[in-house]
Structure formats: structure tokens, C-alpha cells
Amino acid sequence: MASEEAPIRPSQPSEAAPALRLPGPGLPVDSGLEDMALPSALVSQWGGLEYWASQGVTLREQLMAAFSDIADKPERERKVFDQAIVAKWRAESDVELEHLDGDVLPSQKVFDFCIQEFRDKAAIYKDTGVVDILDGELTIGVKVLEDVPDRLKDWHPRSDNLVLDLLHPSLFPVAYGLTRYLPDEKVPLDRCLEYIGRDTSVDSIKAARSGSNGPFEWGSFQWLPTDVKLTGAGAELQGYVNNPHPEKHRALYKILENVVGATVPVWEETMSGFNERRRIKIANSGGEGWTYPKGLRYRIPGPGGRPGRVEDGGWGDRDNFRWDYEFDDWTREHRILISREPREYTPQPELRDPEKRVDFKSKHPEGLQAIFKLANIHLTPEKPEYGGGSWDVEGGFNEMICASAIYYYDQEDVTDSHLAFGQALDHEEITMIPKQAEHQALEVYLGVQQDGPADPEPAPRADARGAAACVPELSAAPGAAVLSTG
Structure with a gap:
């Protein structure tokens, strides 16, 4: 969890610091919402989902993202510059055409756009990609959480014993009115066990609110974050992670540090402001959307x-x-749908808004906070498929999560897993695009229906071992987490 201007949520107080004044310990839990600089779909000051709703991403553009699976191969950051290999990918794509109401993908322009985008991102991948050795370390590191007696296994609720939670923040969270804290000391990771039972007479974290929001909005619990210090070499965990033992599972702590360090640049990219980035923009539709x-x-x-x-x-x-x-x-x-082609390609750096660039290290020298999850999906001959979790955004008001990262670190003896994200549409803005009563082409372009829900089903993307994705707290995903298995 990271937030640009929102107050840091309660974890461990600062060592030799003045009395702690954070939301919960020392301040009302809803303090600072009016000062948030990063958006959240949950916070009314930001207009909630309505203000941050999407202006529409066409199904064709979503399938362009899915088309990247063709290039999702070992050494892709090198191969994408090899003309012979690109020609082979083009031949493969010609065989694997996808049809959508007469629309055919990839067209020549779509393919060329995707290749340019792959090349543009290749340099970024070299700097931020999570290397294969990290995949292996994490696979080994979680063994201590997997190899436990059956009676201790924490199967995720309503998952039909398919999703095994190895690390979940809902176990032993902050309970308002019960969880105690040290108001002027920090619990360091190296000596955190020495603090067990110390000063048990100190005050508990309160659920007091400055506004009129009731328990329905805020609840009685909060996931416990871990303070993260950003360094030139990556990231360092400054406190314990809720649930893994700080000594028995210390090797896992180092792996989590490495994952966070590799994820921070992608989080920054996700949270930074950009100019128009849609590859295909529908400015008008109606009779113009069809030919004969x-x-x-x-x-x-x-x-x-x-x-x-x-x-x-x-x-x-x-x-x-x-x-x-x-x-x-x-x-x-x-009638035949007129296929909308992508805009002229613009390199990613030119799309950035320099005034809205997020740099966590310079703007937040105190560091970030992260909430960790680890889970395995277990398929068997009796239960060979997993349909995914419920659609939701991560956390709630109490956690104030601004972005999530999902990392598929291992996958064995299964077909491709799929991951999809959804964002509500700005229905008022979209209804202004077509001429009156000529909305049918737009319905096909966006995958929606007139008078239907404003949350279209996104086109899924196949994600293989080692894939990672970051999303802001404006998108919903089925069980999105900071860390997750595939």
C-alpha cells in the first residue's frame, strides 16, 4: 500500500519519536481524507467511481493488450528487435485471428502499433522486470507456509477449498478498541519479539471519527501495513509483516523486500498522471460505425x-x-462494422504529464506502506477449474490503498491462467458520443448495451509464470492482491 499525500495508516510508531498522531492512534480514523493527492474509488471527496469512471476502452483495444501474449516469451525484450522473429510473430498472429462482430484482429496497423509498444517497453522491462531467480526464491520461500498440517491450512472463504491463503492480512488485524500500540517507540524488525507484552497498559487504537460516517462505512478492523523504506538498492522492510514469523520466516522477508523493490517503479508509473493514452478513441459513432x-x-x-x-x-x-x-x-x-484503427504511435515518455509525475523516493523520504498477501490455487482432477474470486477493489476506507500489484511467481501443470480488470464507465459522457438512437455501433465497440450496466466484462489476458500487473485503486479485479500465485 502506498499513498502520495494521504496520512500513513497505523503500523509501528517511530523510535524515539514524539507521541504518535496517525489515523487511529492519536487521530480520528478518517483524518486527512480531504488532503489526499491520489484518487480512490472509495472516497467521496474524489467523486468516487463516478468521477474516476472510464470514458471507454474499446474491446479492440482490450484485445490488443491480450495480443501481447504472442510476444510474452523468454527474452522478449531482445526478440522484439529481431526482424526475423517479428515476422514469425506476424505469421502466428495471422493464424490466430480473433473475430468480433466482423472485426478482425490483428490488422496490419494494430500489429505494427503493438510491436512499437513492445519495443518502447523493452527498456523499461530491463530496469523493472522481476527476474527468474526471484521466481525461484519465492517458490522455495513459501514452502514453510505451504507445508503445514491440514488442520492449520487457511482455505479462503467460499473458494470450495481451491484457494489456500498462505499470508492474509485479515488474520490478526487491528481491532479498534482492543489492539494496543506504543505511542512513542518504534518496533524494529530485528528485535520485534522483545516488545511482546511491553507496556500493555498503553491506550488502544480508537475508531473515533471526525465526520458522521458510521460503522457501516468504516467497520471495526483494519489490515496492518508494514513500513517500507526506499533505498538506492531497492526497498527495506522496517517492521514485521503481519503473520510470517520475523525469525523463522526471515528468508521470506528478504524475498518480499526484493519484490517490493522491483514493483515500486511500476507503481510510480501506474500512479503518475498521463495525457490521453487510449490507443483507440471513439469520438463519434452511429451510422458512421457501419458500412454495407x-x-x-x-x-x-x-x-x-x-x-x-x-x-x-x-x-x-x-x-x-x-x-x-x-x-x-x-x-x-x-451491415458491416467499420474497424477503428489505433492512433499514430506516441512513445510512452511523451505521453507523461511531467506535472503529475510520481516519484516516491523524493516526495516520500519517510517511505511507503505495504500490505502483503500470498495465496495458492490448488486444482485437482475432482476440481479442475477455478473461476476466480469476486470483483472488488482492495481494502476499504480504513486501509486507504492507492495501488495494488499482482505477481504470478509460479505455475505448474495447468493451462494458462487469466487475469482481468474492470473499471466503471462514465455513462453520462459515453451517451454523448453517438447520434440520437444510433448507439448500436458504440455498443459493439465498447461491449456494452443500451440501458445495461456501466461495467463491461473486460477481455481477459493470459498471464504466465513470472507475469506481474499493477493497478490503481480505481480498478476492480477478482481477488487482486499485493502478491499472488497463479
């Missing part, structure tokens, strides 16, 4: 059913025939 086979004409019925005039398949005349059911059926049968 060349030479095809519609014959308007005359009086009494006799043959009448012959008209083009498009709109624009002043007669009423276009409102007839017969004409509507004819257009639906013969």
Missing part, C-alpha cells in the same frame, strides 16, 4: 407492398422508411 457491401441497395416497399424506390443502405434521406421494422432488419442483416 458495395453495390447493395435497399428497395423501399411501395403502396400495397408493390416495389418502390431503391435507396443506399446508409442514412441521410428525409423519408420515414428508415424507421420501418423491415429496413431495420435489413440493415442488421447486411
Whole structure:
């Protein structure tokens, strides 16, 4: 968990510091919401989901992201510059065409755009990619959490014993009114066990609120974060991680540090402000969204059913025939969706808004806070599929999470796993795009329906071992976590 300006949530107080004044210990739990500099779908001051709703990402663009699986291969940061290999990828893509109501992917322009984007990101990947040795370290490190008696295994609720929680913040969280804290000392990681039972008479963390929000909004619990110091070499955990033993599982702590260190640059990229980044933007649609086979004409019925005039398949005349059911059926049968091509490619650095660039090290020398999760998905011949978790954003008001990272560190003896993210659409803005009563093309472009929900099902992306994704707290994902297995 990281936040640009929002107050740090309670973890361990500062060593030799004045009395702690953070949301919960010393301050109302809802303190500082008005000063938040990073958005959250949960906070009304930011307009909630309505203010940060998407203006629409076309299904074609979502499939462009899924198309990146073709290049998701070992040494892709080198291979993407090899013309012979790119030609092979192009041939593979020609065989693996995807169809969407007559739309075909990838087109020549889509393929070229994706290759340019892959090359643009190759340098970034070299600097921020989580290397394979880290995958192996984490696979070995979690063995101590996996190899426990069956009676101690923590199967995730309502997962039908498919999802095994190895590390989850809901075990032993902060309980308002019960959890105690040291107001003017820090509990260091190296000596944290020495603090057990010390000064048990100190005050407990309160759930007092400055506003009128009740328990329904805030609840009685809070996930316990870990302070993270950012260094030139990466990241250092400054306190214990809730649940792993600080001594028995110390090797795991170092691995988690490495993962956070590799993730910070991607978090910064995720939270930074950008200019328009949509690859395909629908500025208008309606009759302009369709075409018809060349030479095809519609014959308007005359009086009494006799043959009448012959008209083009498009709109624009002043007669009423276009409102007839017969004409509507004819257009639906013969129309062809006009495929929208991506814009001219612009390198990623040129899309950044320098005024909204997030740099955690310079702006937050005190560091960040992170909440960790580790989970395994266990498939068996009796239970060969896992349909995913519920759609939600991570945490709640109490945690004030601003971004999440999901890391698939291992995958064995299964088909490709899929990950999808969803963001609510700005339905008021989108309804202004098409002409009146000409919304059908836009429905196909965005994968929505008139008067339907404003949260379309995203196109899933296949993620293999070693893949990672970061999302802001504006997107929903099925069980998104800071760390997760595939």
C-alpha cells in the first residue's frame, strides 16, 4: 500500500519519536481524507467511481493488450528487435485471428502499433522486470507456509477449498478498541519479539471519527501495513509483516523486500498522471460505425407492398422508411462494422504529464506502506477449474490503498491462467458520443448495451509464470492482491 499525500495508516510508531498522531492512534480514523493527492474509488471527496469512471476502452483495444501474449516469451525484450522473429510473430498472429462482430484482429496497423509498444517497453522491462531467480526464491520461500498440517491450512472463504491463503492480512488485524500500540517507540524488525507484552497498559487504537460516517462505512478492523523504506538498492522492510514469523520466516522477508523493490517503479508509473493514452478513441459513432457491401441497395416497399424506390443502405434521406421494422432488419442483416484503427504511435515518455509525475523516493523520504498477501490455487482432477474470486477493489476506507500489484511467481501443470480488470464507465459522457438512437455501433465497440450496466466484462489476458500487473485503486479485479500465485 502506498499513498502520495494521504496520512500513513497505523503500523509501528517511530523510535524515539514524539507521541504518535496517525489515523487511529492519536487521530480520528478518517483524518486527512480531504488532503489526499491520489484518487480512490472509495472516497467521496474524489467523486468516487463516478468521477474516476472510464470514458471507454474499446474491446479492440482490450484485445490488443491480450495480443501481447504472442510476444510474452523468454527474452522478449531482445526478440522484439529481431526482424526475423517479428515476422514469425506476424505469421502466428495471422493464424490466430480473433473475430468480433466482423472485426478482425490483428490488422496490419494494430500489429505494427503493438510491436512499437513492445519495443518502447523493452527498456523499461530491463530496469523493472522481476527476474527468474526471484521466481525461484519465492517458490522455495513459501514452502514453510505451504507445508503445514491440514488442520492449520487457511482455505479462503467460499473458494470450495481451491484457494489456500498462505499470508492474509485479515488474520490478526487491528481491532479498534482492543489492539494496543506504543505511542512513542518504534518496533524494529530485528528485535520485534522483545516488545511482546511491553507496556500493555498503553491506550488502544480508537475508531473515533471526525465526520458522521458510521460503522457501516468504516467497520471495526483494519489490515496492518508494514513500513517500507526506499533505498538506492531497492526497498527495506522496517517492521514485521503481519503473520510470517520475523525469525523463522526471515528468508521470506528478504524475498518480499526484493519484490517490493522491483514493483515500486511500476507503481510510480501506474500512479503518475498521463495525457490521453487510449490507443483507440471513439469520438463519434452511429451510422458512421457501419458500412454495407458495395453495390447493395435497399428497395423501399411501395403502396400495397408493390416495389418502390431503391435507396443506399446508409442514412441521410428525409423519408420515414428508415424507421420501418423491415429496413431495420435489413440493415442488421447486411451491415458491416467499420474497424477503428489505433492512433499514430506516441512513445510512452511523451505521453507523461511531467506535472503529475510520481516519484516516491523524493516526495516520500519517510517511505511507503505495504500490505502483503500470498495465496495458492490448488486444482485437482475432482476440481479442475477455478473461476476466480469476486470483483472488488482492495481494502476499504480504513486501509486507504492507492495501488495494488499482482505477481504470478509460479505455475505448474495447468493451462494458462487469466487475469482481468474492470473499471466503471462514465455513462453520462459515453451517451454523448453517438447520434440520437444510433448507439448500436458504440455498443459493439465498447461491449456494452443500451440501458445495461456501466461495467463491461473486460477481455481477459493470459498471464504466465513470472507475469506481474499493477493497478490503481480505481480498478476492480477478482481477488487482486499485493502478491499472488497463479
